[in-house]
Structures are given as structure tokens and as C-alpha cells.
Amino acid sequence: MKRYHAILGCAALVSMFCACSEVDDAISDLNGIYAAPTDLEITSATISDKTKEGTLRTYTIDFATKQGTTVTLALVSSQYFLPTNGYTYAAAGTAKNGNFTVGSTIGGKAITSGTFALTQDGDDYTISRCSLFAEDGSAFRLQGAATMEFLPDDPTALTVLKGVTNNGDGTITVVASTGGYVEGFDMTTYQATYTGEGNDIQIVFNTAELKAGTYAPGTGYVVGETFMNNAYEAFGVPAFEDYRGSLWYTIADGKKTPTLITKGDIVVTENNGVFTILLDQGKGGIYAEFVGRMQQVELSVVKSVQTNEDGTLTMVLSTGTYTEGFDMTTYQSTFDGDGFDIQIIFNTTDLQAGTYAANSGYKVGYTFMNNAYEAYGVPAFEDVAGTLWYTIADGKKVPTLVTSGDIIVAVEGDIYTITITNALCNAKYVGKLFTE
Numbered sequence: 045m046k047r048y049h050a051i052l053g054c055a056a057l058v059s060m061f062c063a064c065s066e067v068d069d070a071i072s073d074l075n076g077i078y079a080a081p082t083d084l085e086i087t088s089a090t091i092s093d094k095t096k097e098g099t100l101r102t103y104t105i106d107f108a109t110k111q112g113t114t115v116t117l118a119l120v121s122s123q124y125f126l127p128t129n130g131y132t133y134a135a136a137g138t139a140k141n142g143n144f145t146v147g148s149t150i151g152g153k154a155i156t157s158g159t160f161a162l163t164q165d166g167d168d169y170t171i172s173r174c175s176l177f178a179e180d181g182s183a184f185r186l187q188g189a190a191t192m193e194f195l196p197d198d199p200t201a202l203t204v205l206k207g208v209t210n211n212g213d214g215t216i217t218v219v220a221s222t223g224g225y226v227e228g229f230d231m232t233t234y235q236a237t238y239t240g241e242g243n244d245i246q247i248v249f250n251t252a253e254l255k256a257g258t259y260a261p262g263t264g265y266v267v268g269e270t271f272m273n274n275a276y277e278a279f280g281v282p283a284f285e286d287y288r289g290s291l292w293y294t295i296a297d298g299k300k301t302p303t304l305i306t307k308g309d310i311v312v313t314e315n316n317g318v319f320t321i322l323l324d325q326g327k328g329g330i331y332a333e334f335v336g337r338m339q340q341v342e343l344s345v346v347k348s349v350q351t352n353e354d355g356t357l358t359m360v361l362s363t364g365t366y367t368e369g370f371d372m373t374t375y376q377s378t379f380d381g382d383g384f385d386i387q388i389i390f391n392t393t394d395l396q397a398g399t400y401a402a403n404s405g406y407k408v409g410y411t412f413m414n415n416a417y418e419a420y421g422v423p424a425f426e427d428v429a430g431t432l433w434y435t436i437a438d439g440k441k442v443p444t445l446v447t448s449g450d451i452i453v454a455v456e457g458d459i460y461t462i463t464i465t466n467a468l469c470n471a472k473y474v475g476k477l478f479t480e
Contacts, residue, residue, distance in 0.1 A: 084109040084150075086171065086188030092116075099200055099222055099243065100140065104147060107171075107186065115176075115186050117155075118147035119162075122243075122294070124331060125194035128164045133157045140241060141296060153178040160186065166327060167193050199322065200243055202334040203448040205467040216249045218321070220334040220467065223448055225295045238300055244293040245332060247310060247321070254319070254338060259310040261290075292330050305330065316437070318468070336467025341384050343462075343473040351393040359388045361462070361473045366436045379441055385434040386464060386471060388451060395460075395477070400451040402431075433469045444468060 086107050093104035099122055107115040119126055120134075122141040133155065134143035148155040160174035170189040177183050202220035209217045225240035250262060290305040308325035321334040345364035351357050366381035390400060431446040449466030462473045 081175070081183040081185045084111050084113055084115060084184055084186045086186065086190050089169065089190035089192050091192060091194070096197065098224060099241070101197070102139070102145070105192070107190065109186070113151045115184070116147070116149045117144050119144050124197045125327060126162060126164060126169065126192070128162065130159065130161050132159050150176060150178050150184050153180060153182070167191050194327075196324075196331060199324070199331045199333040202243070202245060202332055203336075203467050204450075204465050205334070205336050205470050206244070208338050210252065214250065214252050216251060216254055217246060218249065218254070218338070219244065219246045220321075220336070223450070236300065238295050238298050240295070242295045243332065244295070245323070245334070246291045246293070247305070248290050254312065256312050256314045259312065261306055261308070292332075334467060337470040339470075341469065341471035343384070343386065343471050344475070346475070346477060347385070349477055355391070355393055357390045357393050357395055359390070359477070361386050361388075377441065379436050379439050381436070383436045384471065385436070385441075386446075386469060387432045387434070389431050395453060397453050397455045400453065402446065402448055402450075433466070
């Protein structure tokens with residue numbers, strides 16, 4: 045028996061030695077001796093800077109600590125405040141919602157990695173489960189609570205109208221999007237795929253005709269100015285199906301995640317056919333706005349199509365519902381009647397079927413030029429310098445730069461269908477473009 049135990053004891057020693065060797069191998073690339081993390085306790089927090097790019101905001105927060113060390117964190121959020129979330133360090137150019145990034149420091153030393161949990165309760169914020177590593181290899185644990193007040197900035201802009209449907213049951217469904225992502229389909233998994241980031245909103249209004257007003261949330265079919273926050277009672281089915289409630293979708297990390305809209309009023313205003321739909325749920329909620337036309341504009345006249353020496357194609361389409369003249373006394377154009385024109389500069393001379401995305405300047409592929417300032421070095425509202433939507437009314441022709449949304453081109457024989465998805469335009473042309 046003693047010999048048996050001795051053999052087991054030797055085996056255990058060998059096992060321990062091997063385990064230690066594996067750990068040594070795992071950290072063999074690390075240099076130096078790592079001290080225990082330094083604990084830092086938060087005493088206050090100051091918002092020192094804020095930048096916004098697309099739908100993402102980066103907040104630079106300076107945390108004062110009881111130990112006298114200042115910790116600066118550059119936190120990325122898709123909302124105008126910092127919601128409860130787990131935050132992970134990400135390098136410049138890759139940061140997204142739920143990251144902190146370049147510009148984060150501890151005592152002036154750059155942070156190069158780390159994670160922490162941020163809990164939000166109104167204006168009160170708590171950091172816990174924190175591990176931060178500085179550029180010199182030193183480690184820190186930041187914890188504690190502070191008060192920070194975030195004021196609303198511009199709402200998330202929903203610039204693409206994806207659809208308006210009269211459901212035939214006394215409701216209207218409006219679907220709008222920020223754009224910024226591409227939706228596909230994986231034939232091997234039979235699942236939708238998503239590249240990029242953005243948001244969609246689906247609102248089921250409890251009205252057969254959308255009018256200006258304040259629409260409160262209502263369960264199922266509720267008469268009056270309401271929107272459907274949960275159709276479970278009306279349909280008897282789960283609310284997260286596309287046609288069973290008002291939903292906010294977040295597109296990120298290859299997924300499209302729905303959230304039921306159960307609170308906050310939706311304010312609708314209308315001016316000359318342009319609707320503004322605003323949802324503001326306050327702190328911790330959705331803050332988003334759509335500005336655009338519910339009814340698609342029919343473009344029926346081709347004013348010009350020309351190829352340019354710079355490899356682009358310029359097309360001007362019109363509703364043809366106004367008359368243009370010239371005043372010889374003022375040397376100004378005159379306009380009688382109302383209507384719309386669009387000037388599109390495609391970054392190709394060979395117009396093929398496809399989806400053309402907005403891009404600044406010359407961009408190879410299926411794109412249109414949303415702002416040629418960089419290419420031409422002239423103001424964007426000059427006729428040669430961008431894709432423009434013109435509104436003709438009250439004797440004036442007012443241009444608006446088309447900076448978002450897609451232009452979808454379909455071709456069948458010599459008939460072209462050109463659909464402009466930008467919400468402010470929401471227009472379509474069907475017909476011939478080129479003559480023999």
C-alpha cells in the first residue's frame with residue numbers, strides 16, 4: 045500500500061509540474077512582474093467632451109478619485125446618455141456602442157485594455173467589476189458612484205422611409221430607418237444577415253389616416269390618437285412578430301434586435317406634405333425623429349441625361365408640374381406652379397441595375413455623389429457639385445443636398461425604375477431614359 049501511495053504521490057507531483065509548465069507557457073510572452081491592481085474609489089465625475097459621428101456619441105468623462113488619481117474614460121454610446129451596459133476597450137476606428145476607446149487614461153497614462161460594468165439610475169452612475177490596464181502594464185480597479193447629467197442632443201435621425209402600409213383594419217404601419225447597414229440573406233442558414241450598424245422603427249398607428257397630433261401608447265386597438273404598443277391582446281400572439289406592435293430595432297454585431305415601444309408619446313406634425321414623427325421616451329429611452337414624405341412623389345419627366353468626362357453620369361428628373369421662365373428685368377428664373385426636381389450624379393457612365401449608396405466625391409462602385417465639394421472644391425449647392433432635391437413652390441426653387449438613403453435602379457428592357465429612398469425625397473421614376 046505504501047508503494048502504491050508513493051507512486052500516486054509521484055504522479056501528482058509530475059501533474060503539478062506539467063500544470064505549472066503550461067501556465068509558464070501561457071504567459072511566456074508577458075514581460076516583467078505584475079503587481080496587484082491599484083484600487084481607486086470615485087468621488088466625482090465631469091463630462092469634459094462629447095463628439096458625435098453618425099448615430100454614435102463619444103463622451104469623455106473625468107473621474108476624480110479619493111486616491112488623487114484622475115481616470116479619464118472615452119465612452120461610446122448610441123444614445124444621448126450612457127445607459128446601463130458592460131464596456132470593453134476598443135482601438136480607434138473600431139469602437140462602437142458599449143466600448144471605451146483611445147483618449148482613456150489613468151493618471152495621464154494611456155489605457156490599452158480593460159472592462160467594467162456601468163449601471164445607470166437616472167443621473168446616478170455606478171462603476172463596478174472593473175479591470176483597467178495602462179500602457180506601462182500597471183493594473184487598476186475603479187469603483188464607486190457619481191452623478192452625471194446628460195442633456196438631449198439631436199434625436200437619432202431616421203432618414204429612410206422603408207414603407208407605409210394601410211393595414212385595412214383601421215391601422216397604419218410606418219417603418220423608417222437610419223440606414224447605415226446592409227441586409228442580406230444566408231442561403232445556408234436561411235437567416236437574414238446584417239453588416240454595419242443602425243436602427244429601424246416600426247410604428248402601428250391606430251388610425252386609418254395619419255394626421256398631426258400626439259399619439260399615446262395603447263394596447264391593441266384603441267380608438268383615438270394612439271399607437272399600438274402591444275398587439276398581443278388584439279391578435280393573441282407574441283408581440284415581437286413584425287406586424288404585432290410598435291418596435292424599435294437595433295442593428296449591430298450582425299443581429300437585428302427588437303424592443304417593444306411601450307411608453308412615451310409620438311408627436312406627429314405636417315407641413316406641405318412633409319411629416320415629422322418624434323418619439324422621446326426621456327432619459328433611458330428612445331429619442332428618434334423621422335422627417336419625410338408619406339406619399340411617394342411621382343417623377344414623370346426626364347429633363348436631361350448626360351455622361352461627364354470625369355466618369356460620372358448626371359440625370360435630372362422632374363414632376364413636370366410647374367413652368368419655368370426667365371425675368372429679363374431681374375435676370376432671374378421664374379417658377380409658376382409647384383413641383384419637384386432631382387439631380388442625381390451617379391459615379392458611373394454605364395447605369396446598371398443595382399442599389400447605389402450615398403458617397404462624397406468620386407467613389408468606385410454602386411454609388412451616387414452626395415457631396416462633390418471634396419472633388420470639385422466648390423460649394424455643394426452649385427449644380428455640378430452634388431445630388432440635389434429641388435422643391436419648387438411660391439415662385440422659388442430651393443435645393444436640398446441628398447446625403448443619405450439609397451437610389452435603387454431596376455431595368456427591364458429599355459424601361460428604368462429609379463427609386464429614391466431618402467425620406468425627404470421619397471420619389472420614383474418609371475420610364476425610358478435614353479433615346480436611340
